[in-house]
Amino acid sequence: xxxxKETLLYLAFxxxxxxxxxxxxxxxxxxxxxxxxxxxxxxxxxxxxxxxDWDKAKYNKQSDRVIAPLIxxxxxxxxxxxxxxxxxxxxxxxxxxxxxxEIIPSKAYYLEHGNNYSLKDFEGVLALRGLDLQFQRGxxxxxxxxxxxxxxxxxxxxxxxxxxxxxxxxxxxxxxxASGGTVVVVGTNYCNYGWNIGGSxxxxxxxxxEPSRPIEYEIDEQTSPENDGPATEWYYAHVEEVVDSLHTPxxxxxxxxxxxxxxxxxxxxxxxxxxxxNEALEVTVMEDQLDANLxxxxxxxxxxMFIKSTITLNQSLATASKEYVAATLLHEACxxxxxxxxxxxxxxxxxxxxxxxxxxxxxxxxxxxQHLFPNLPAEDAINLAWGGLAETLSWKAMAMSDPAxxxxxxxxNNKYKAGTSGTKSQ
Amino acid sequence: xKRRIGVSLLFILLSYCSVYAQDDNVHSLDLNPTxxxxxxxxxxxxxxxNHRLFKELVFPYQFNETCNALFTTIVLPVRNCQLSDTxxxxxxxxxxxxTAFRRVLPILKEQKWSRIFPELKDKKDYDIVLPFEYxxxxxxxxxxxxxKTVKWRTEQAMKTRANNEIKSYCLQPLKISRFK
Numbered sequence: 150x151x152x153x154k155e156t157l158l159y160l161a162f163x164x165x166x167x168x169x170x171x172x173x174x175x176x177x178x179x180x181x182x183x184x185x186x187x188x189x190x191x192x193x194x195x196x197x198x199x200x201x202d203w204d205k206a207k208y209n210k211q212s213d214r215v216i217a218p219l220i221x222x223x224x225x226x227x228x229x230x231x232x233x234x235x236x237x238x239x240x241x242x243x244x245x246x247x248x249x250x251e252i253i254p255s256k257a258y259y260l261e262h263g264n265n266y267s268l269k270d271f272e273g274v275l276a277l278r279g280l281d282l283q284f285q286r287g288x289x290x291x292x293x294x295x296x297x298x299x300x301x302x303x304x305x306x307x308x309x310x311x312x313x314x315x316x317x318x319x320x321x322x323x324x325x326x327a328s329g330g331t332v333v334v335v336g337t338n339y340c341n342y343g344w345n346i347g348g349s350x351x352x353x354x355x356x357x358x359e360p361s362r363p364i365e366y367e368i369d370e371q372t373s374p375e376n377d378g379p380a381t382e383w384y385y386a387h388v389e390e391v392v393d394s395l396h397t398p399x400x401x402x403x404x405x406x407x408x409x410x411x412x413x414x415x416x417x418x419x420x421x422x423x424x425x426x427n428e429a430l431e432v433t434v435m436e437d438q439l440d441a442n443l444x445x446x447x448x449x450x451x452x453x454m455f456i457k458s459t460i461t462l463n464q465s466l467a468t469a470s471k472e473y474v475a476a477t478l479l480h481e482a483c484x485x486x487x488x489x490x491x492x493x494x495x496x497x498x499x500x501x502x503x504x505x506x507x508x509x510x511x512x513x514x515x516x517x518x519q520h521l522f523p524n525l526p527a528e529d530a531i532n533l534a535w536g537g538l539a540e541t542l543s544w545k546a547m548a549m550s551d552p553a554x555x556x557x558x559x560x561x562n563n564k565y566k567a568g569t570s571g572t573k574s575q
Numbered sequence: 576x577k578r579r580i581g582v583s584l585l586f587i588l589l590s591y592c593s594v595y596a597q598d599d600n601v602h603s604l605d606l607n608p609t610x611x612x613x614x615x616x617x618x619x620x621x622x623x624x625n626h627r628l629f630k631e632l633v634f635p636y637q638f639n640e641t642c643n644a645l646f647t648t649i650v651l652p653v654r655n656c657q658l659s660d661t662x663x664x665x666x667x668x669x670x671x672x673x674t675a676f677r678r679v680l681p682i683l684k685e686q687k688w689s690r691i692f693p694e695l696k697d698k699k700d701y702d703i704v705l706p707f708e709y710x711x712x713x714x715x716x717x718x719x720x721x722x723k724t725v726k727w728r729t730e731q732a733m734k735t736r737a738n739n740e741i742k743s744y745c746l747q748p749l750k751i752s753r754f755k
Contacts, residue, residue: 394633431629437636448639449755452629453622461636488755498714498755 181208188215188237191245197280199249200546201235213241219249232266233278248285249278253323267293274299302336310336394435397467399574403474404434406521407482431457432485434478439463444537444566445477447484458485470571472522473562476533479514480506500540507543511535522572529570532561620690624682625749631679632751634709638671639753642716644709645669646725648732649676650743651683651703658684672707692744700741704732706748713753725750 185206192201199219206217219233231253239245252266254273276287276299287299304310310323313336323336395401439446443463450457460481466474487502506514514534519525525533535558538544548555564570618626649672650663660680664673688703689696706729710719725748736743 433633435633439636446636447755448636448753450629450751450753452625452749452751455626455629457629459633459639 184208184240185215185217187240188217192235192237192247195247195280197247199235200549202542202545212238214238215240216250247280249280249282251276251278269293276301304336394433395462397436397464397574399467399471400434400436400462400474403471403574404478406471407475407478407517431455433457433459434462435459436462436464438465441465444473445481447481447488449485449488456489458488460485466566467574468568469574470565470568471574472518472525472529472533472571473536473565473568474574475521476514476518476536476565479517479534480537483510483514503538504541504543507535507538507541511538525571528557529561529565532558533565536562620687621747624686624691625747627682628679628749629751631682632675633678634671634675638669640716642711642713642718644711644718644720645672646706646708646720646728647672648729649705649707651705652741653688653703654700656699658686672709688744691746695744698742702736702739702741702743704729704736704743704745706732706745708748708750710750710752713755716753719752 185203185208188206189201189203192199202218206215208215215235215237217235217237219235231251234250234252236248236250237245238247252273252275254262254266254271258270258272270293271290272292274287274289277285279285284301287301288295289297289299302313304313304323315321321336393401393404395404439461440463444466445460445462448459448461450459460478462474462477462481466477483506484499484502487505488498511531511534515527515530518530518533519527522530535544544555561570568574647665647668649665649668652659652661652663658680662673662676662680662683688701695701706725708720708725711717712719729745729748733743733745
């Protein structure tokens with residue numbers, strides 16, 4: 150009886166509180182953008198030199214943190230594409246703080262999930278960096294659970310990482326990024342030593358004690374669609390031949406130029422693999438009426454052990470300059486090449502492809518365009534090579550550091566697309 | 576994964592060597608003089624046909640974006656040893672599929688069916704049934720057809736033709752899936 154009375158009293162006391170709490174939460178939900186703006190304003194007072202993608206910032210009510218992706222020159226070749234997020238805490242408590250969280254998935258997890266991280270099944274390293282971007286601590290996760298502390302070592306090149314002695318029984322992974330014109334590889338290893346280990350040599354900053362707070366709630370990126378089906382396999386394939394299904398003379402002519410042209414070193418592999426001989430990948434180039442915002446698309450198919458890539462040019466490009474058509478073909482050829490040759494995840498594939506193109510292929514594409522069109526000014530070639538890459542991190546970085554360049558890219562692409570600059574199609 | 580690829584390559588190389596060793600007349604085979612010869616060399620005539628069809632079949636961009644898998648059977652009537660210009664489609668077969676197959680008619684007409692079905696060597700009139708599956712394995716655009724459904728529907732198609740005066744021969748299904 151006493152218990153019942155106490156319970157009733159408890160409920161009478163708590164229900165109004167619960168209601169208040171709910172209404173507060175509702176208020177917070179409707180004001181997430183205020184939290185983000187507040188965090189942004191606070192960060193500006195800290196004089197840190199980060200490029201933040203505020204458009205994709207989220208407010209995590211549970212942890213009272215604003216999480217925003219950082220824009221940086223991540224590079225992905227065959228390794229996982231890592232992600233950095235800024236984590237700004239403490240609006241409710243008034244004690245502001247900021248960390249950089251780096252997510253380095255294991256290769257297997259990356260192949261299956263791309264950059265759609267979720268804590269429930271994450272496998273890989275979560276690392277905290279300070280405002281100076283030095284590693285503070287890291288944790289290796291298996292199936293969404295913290296497993297071991299991770300050790301970090303920086304290497305001046307991929308070769309240095311590959312040739313470094315590896316301890317038997319430890320697991321290694323890496324991520325890489327461009328810094329001051331050079332590629333920095335950060336290798337991480339996780340050995341099942343338990344939490345009480347010390348750091349190792351080099352630039353290591355491993356923490357020997359169990360961290361007081363898991364990094365885990367920072368990582369969820371987005372929920373994968375429900376009906377995605379099982380993880381898709383990835384493929385290595387080679388290109389066999391080009392099936393030319395084009396009928397617009399300008400397209401046929403430009404395709405022939407691209408296929409037969411000699412190219413800059415960067416594009417040689419792409420063009421050779423996409424448009425020239427090998428074994429198992431066919432490329433069909435066709436034209437169709439596409440949405441107005443699409444210049445071209447690439448779709449990949451398989452049948453048994455064969456891979457086929459279809460590049461479709463928008464018929465609206467019939468009035469564009471040949472330079473623009475060639476730039477579109479090179480862009481789509483890169484998609485074909487990546488789809489067939491690179492061990493990258495298929496989830497969010499276009500986004501990954503575009504980021505890699507922006508980081509590593511723009512100058513190669515520009516050089517190829519200048520080779521095909523010797524009168525094409527270098528700046529125009531570069532601007533055309535940037536076409537279709539407006540959603541990339543590199544583009545966003547450029548938009549912040551050099552908005553005039555962005556305007557120049559857009560203007561150049563518009564002129565060549567309209568056919569008012571460049572070689573007339575015929 | 577690299578090891579798996581290495582093992583696969585080794586297997587292909589060994590298969591190539593063993594087939595090569597078995598048949599000294601391998602160079603006299605009627606190989607398509609394209610760059611696919613090395614791989615086609617390892618294929619059965621039916622696999623070669625499917626490969627050529629896969630290579631040449633082109634579907635419009637919009638169709639490739641539908642995310643609706645389809646399975647259908649296409650009947651190739653051969654009369655007096657010649658493939659008819661008119662292929663026979665199922666009632667609900669989409670027009671784009673018909674258009675795509677019209678485009679590859681020359682490949683089908685070139686085909687020597689007795690290489691796939693040796694019992695056709697002395698026959699003039701017969702029907703070839705081609706089961707065709709088009710599926711989507713793109714993240715966010717996933718629609719596939721279970722293998723048992725393909726099998727059942729192929730069997731049904733053949734059953735309905737079992738009492739026809741002209742005998743039907745079933746090819747192995749041509750399966751195309753979009754993965755990006």
